[in-house]
Amino acid sequence: MIVADTDVLIDFLRGKGGGADQVELELERGSLATTVITRFELLAGARSDHQRSTVLVLLEGLVTLPLDEESADRAADVRRSLQAEGLDIGMADSLIAGITLERGAILLTRNRRHFDRVDGLVLSPAAME
Numbered sequence: 001m002i003v004a005d006t007d008v009l010i011d012f013l014r015g016k017g018g019g020a021d022q023v024e025l026e027l028e029r030g031s032l033a034t035t036v037i038t039r040f041e042l043l044a045g046a047r048s049d050h051q052r053s054t055v056l057v058l059l060e061g062l063v064t065l066p067l068d069e070e071s072a073d074r075a076a077d078v079r080r081s082l083q084a085e086g087l088d089i090g091m092a093d094s095l096i097a098g099i100t101l102e103r104g105a106i107l108l109t110r111n112r113r114h115f116d117r118v119d120g121l122v123l124s125p126a127a128m129e
Contacts, residue, residue: 002026002124003065003100004034005109006041013054018110022124026108033063035099037092065099074098078118089114097121 004026008019026032039059046052067075075098082089089097093111097118100107108124109115115123 001063001103001105002032002108003096003103003105004032004038004062005096005107005111005115006038007110008108009034009038009042009058010045011110013058019108022108027061032061032108033065033105034059035065035096036067037095037099039064041092065103065105067095067099068102071095071099071102074102081119082117087117089117 004019004023008017008023011017011019012023014020023032042055042059043052046055065071072095075095078097078101079089079091079094082094093114096107097115101118101121106122106124107115112123115121
């Protein structure tokens with residue numbers, strides 16, 4: 001399973017950027033999911049009714065992975081271990097990493113600066129910055 005991060009879904013919605021083509025390909029394959037965190041970020045960032053409608057249409061085509069207890073525990077481990085190393089990727093990215101790790105999925109993101117720091121997290125090479 002491929003889990004799309006917020007940045008690549010925004011690329012897709014804009015029709016340009018490093019992740020747009022890969023999102024389109026994975027949508028065609030039917031193998032694309034996202035997280036409830038990304039769902040929140042996309043909907044919170046919609047500035048008009050039209051943008052909100054467009055985001056909802058995209059989200060209808062994706063499986064939205066929840067933040068369950070196991071994923072929350074995994075995200076807490078990620079955050080705690082990175083902070084112990086003096087690194088921080090933020091709450092939202094820690095949650096996305098935890099959900100993706102718990103599902104054994106591959107994360108499709110351009111935000112390699114943050115997600116490369118997470119031990120065991122597999123990143124899709126397709127959406128390079």
